[in-house]
Amino acid sequence: MPSRSIVAAGAVAAACCALAVAPASAAPQTNSPVSEITPCPAGTAAEHPILLIHGTGRTVEQSLGPTRQALIDDGRCVYGVDYDSWGPVSESVDLVTSVADRILAVNGAASLDLVGKSQGGLIARAVSLRFSDRPTNPIDQVVAISGPQLGTGTAGSGGAGALLQAVPNLATALLPQAVIDLTPDSPYIATLNSGPLTAPGVRYTMIGSSYDELVSPAVAFIDASNVTNILLQDGCPIDHAGHAAEATDPRTIDLTMHTLDPDRHPDIRCTANNNAI
Template identity: 35%
Template structure:
């Protein structure tokens, strides 16, 4: 590689990463205050013929129904979708940071929320878009709680479908007697996500997917939480697994950024929700 290319390539990557963050940042603060009244979580919203399924956004661990979606919710709303988001997995006395309760119970909360959205909108089905745990937990709803009849598409942004080591934390647990039991007792939602947990064993036994639902997984090579990143992928007859860097080699987003403000990932979400009108996702998609 020529010397100038060695300089320009990382520089271009940094500029693209900055653009990914800056493009939605100009409106994020305004949406934080006005999201419910501006059409996001508007229960009077009527799905259009072009987008007949309302979109339910499912936050990740330590997330909530607003902060996780300050960029993606308005992105989808501006494209004509009825967009909704829920809080789930709350622990008593822990405000703002959710997704920490037992995941099977969180899936029951998602089930009730989807029913609420379908009743309000009159739609027969919903599309689900989730980040991290929010991309994996709905699979329990689909597989064990009758969700497959009510969901058209599940899109996972960096979903820990086959577990996580919690950023290396689980490697330390054997050195601290009682730590694993404490994790399960205090934050069962975290314990359920650990590679090899009883929850994940049940979830993945007999196949990753269920008939009738379209699945898309969007992963990043730089994920430091749901790793190895290939463990996010699903196997099945109706699965589309995507690596961001295959679409744009300059995209440096990691586990958090892919869900919060990565416009390249957002473009691929839009493609998954409306495959009949999908357009190529490239580095230029950051400006779409």
């Protein structure tokens, strides 16, 4: 069984409480049930929690650590789920949907924001679609940072798609299922994108970089009325952050914070980034 952990963090001494009493950077606990997720720490905004979803082969801390800390410093209730990011993406979406539902239930919250990096950005959108059958979708905002919404690219644009086109038999021989699922022509991507790409009532912000080596803006952005696509280099050409560097890039963090709460975070930095991780 995959290793999973879900933790909630708040502003009070960066307290953590949920499946594992440990920060999001700790090693995931094994087979922790979703039923053990506990309410937000006292003193945090429990009426509107945030769930962070990491990228492939990473943890919440590695994918979104500085953003997580900025949210905690802001008094927000922040959950993070460490899932098996090498397994089938559909199973990860099942898990994160269950986690989101549980977070809403234990806090009596009407809404929840999702912030995902890379694969986590795709999962965040997929989870929001799972709630479309409810009278009111409890997902308020989805922020996807370099999320491969249309797959990870094709030959000539990098990513797993290029690898599979170059060596097609490698798919069944060596590659993890998640990597196969994230290719643009995979059955998973085809099924996910066969209907509406977004859920009514949900606000989506897709953040991408022209210097991203794995997920180009061409596959990270979606053309829909409730989607805002933001290129890091728009208004800041000196920011050359690539896929990994986006995790700690000041402009990416500020754009995320501004999206979630523009009144409290009106300023967005423009700092030189030479793609340093």
